[in-house]
Amino acid sequence: MNKINYSKELEKRIEEFQKKNEVPKLLLHACCAPCSSHCLEYLREFFDVTVFFYNPNITESEEYHKRVLEEKRLIEAYNKQVDEQDFEGMHSDEHARKIGIIEGEYDPKEYLDAVRGYEDIPEGGERCRKCFELRLRKTAEIAAKEGFEYFTTTLTISPLKNADVLNEVGVQAAEYVNGKKASDGEMPGREIAFLPSDFKKKEGYKRSIELSQKFGLYRQDYCGCGFSKAERERQKA
Numbered sequence: 001m002n003k004i005n006y007s008k009e010l011e012k013r014i015e016e017f018q019k020k021n022e023v024p025k026l027l028l029h030a031c032c033a034p035c036s037s038h039c040l041e042y043l044r045e046f047f048d049v050t051v052f053f054y055n056p057n058i059t060e061s062e063e064y065h066k067r068v069l070e071e072k073r074l075i076e077a078y079n080k081q082v083d084e085q086d087f088e089g090m091h092s093d094e095h096a097r098k099i100g101i102i103e104g105e106y107d108p109k110e111y112l113d114a115v116r117g118y119e120d121i122p123e124g125g126e127r128c129r130k131c132f133e134l135r136l137r138k139t140a141e142i143a144a145k146e147g148f149e150y151f152t153t154t155l156t157i158s159p160l161k162n163a164d165v166l167n168e169v170g171v172q173a174a175e176y177v178n179g180k181k182a183s184d185g186e187m188p189g190r191e192i193a194f195l196p197s198d199f200k201k202k203e204g205y206k207r208s209i210e211l212s213q214k215f216g217l218y219r220q221d222y223c224g225c226g227f228s229k230a231e232r233e234r235q236k237a
């Protein structure tokens, strides 16, 4: 079976929007500022982007608050560039748009309930799939509720995360939310759609490291949950 190149899929969608002079409203699930840096630099040229920071998987509250503050600081810096039309050192140009942010609820119990029974599975396995399902389903729900046309996630920028799984989970989240809206008898409207992505491709991951340095972003060395932190500590030891 041919592997899907999700980065190319995204480019094809963007070309279609451009042909039609469309700037779709996109809700971008973001896990942290370093991962958001390249995704936002790229997407703000083509979409009206709002970040959705929803990460109950970051089980330590201090760590969660550190990451959300960095996310807000990065967005402020990007928005200032747009106000001042100053894109020095950036790939962006005058087409860059300002970015909004919605902070989701922070309740680590939601995450712990979602991964119950999978705690000991190493990073990259079924525990992560459950974690993606929780975060992307919530993103799809908020996107539908708030009138976005598309949603996607920064998570595909990580070389440690499987883009096939993430894109599959994203499509399933859209199907779930659209199906729920239909069965709840909501007025038919435009359905919410998952935007395919693989942000690590085309040197996206490398660019996120450059941008993290440029903005002095706090860059954690583990994914987010206590299980991944313990795994990283074991590897370091």
Ligand code: SF4
Binding pocket: 057, 058, 115, 123, 124, 127, 128, 129, 131, 132, 223, 224, 225, 227, 228
């Ligand atoms: S390692 Fe990351 S993706 Fe996997 S369960 Fe933990 S927080 Fe979620």
